[in-house]
Amino acid sequence: MSEMPGLVVTGVSGRMGRMLAQVVQDSGKARLVAGLVREGHDWVGRDLGEAMGGPAWGVKATDDPVEAFARAQGVLDFTRPAATVDYAGLAAQARAVHVIGTTGLEPADLEKIAAAARHAVVVRAGNMSLGVNLLVKMVEKVAAALDEDWDIEVIEAHHRMKVDAPSGTALMLGAAAAKGRGVDFETAKVSGRDGITGARDRGTIGFSAIRGGDIVGEHDVLFAGAGERVVLRHVATDRAIFARGALRAALWGQGKKPGQYDMMDVLGL
CATH class of the missing domain: 3.40.50.720 (NAD(P)-binding Rossmann-like Domain)
Known part of the structure; x- marks a missing residue:
């Protein structure tokens, strides 16, 4: 012992x-x-x-x-x-x-x-789970395979008591997408949209945060192209x-x- x-x-x-x-x-x-x-x-x-x-x-x-x-x-x-x-x-x-x-x-x-x-x-680490870290590697690979005609959006949901947004996990996923694309993450990152924002800039990596109830943690990485979408997802229940x-x-x-x-x-x- x-x-x-x-x-x-x-x-x-x-x-x-x-x-x-x-x-x-x-x-x-x-x-x-x-x-x-x-x-x-x-x-x-x-x-x-x-x-x-x-x-x-x-x-x-x-x-x-x-x-x-x-x-x-x-x-x-x-x-x-x-x-x-x-x-x-x-x-x-x-x-x-x-x-x-x-x-x-x-x-x-x-x-x-x-x-x-x-x-x-x-x-x-922004997230200690095995599943999320596997997702990070997948996001990097998919981002490397798809060019900037595909918009990337990280959508995350957490419990109402969480004090920061985007979540640390969402930022990990966004950084992985930027790495896969070979672009600077801080330059590509867009969060907190409000009002008349205009059309989305090509090549940006967007973030959307949901807060409510007792949600442990849900993360979707959306790759949206013309006529098709690819969604990578992790849901934590415990x-x-x-x-x-x-x-x-x-x-x-x-x-x-x-x-x-x-x-x-x-x-x-």
Whole structure:
């Protein structure tokens, strides 16, 4: 048991944090050593299992990331950009594998994460599921095969509580389409259409975001040509797929050289 890597889950009181903690606890492949919550949270010092309404796990919630990371070989982090940037530096100091599923990261955030990755392993992906990462490769190949007479639109749907749009997964898919076409993604990207927008510019990659209810995650990549359409689709029905992917990434990262990796590396794609 002691040979299994110890993992910390950040934001453990949230919906994704609870799922991550449960998956690690049930895995038999890693040890949950702590759950991190914000300073002053009412879970601080409580047993995580009991805080989640079940039997005791013998693992406590804490608001001290330095102490928690010092006991861990990996950090599973699906929080907010500001917190993730702070955790990246602390995880690097602890030489712990930092698995980042946080979305909405800005270029300045990514620069700080890249700096941390010079000292430790960082695995970052907009989506941790096997199916989505296979879809990313498919989108790249289809985009490479179809010229700019085919319009590309990424349509994504998530639950009403999601705070960023387009989703990190949608951006992954758009970037894959741009790579396949050999164009600059930031130049080709179009999102947030409103009002009299005029005709669509040739070669652009559009985004449409739907927010409602408890939708876990749905992504369609539409290739629309004259007289025909190709649609590539992934539907997530259980948030546990992301947690299982994150655990797999944390295990994969043990013993790897410092640097930034993604789920393509983890899955050997």
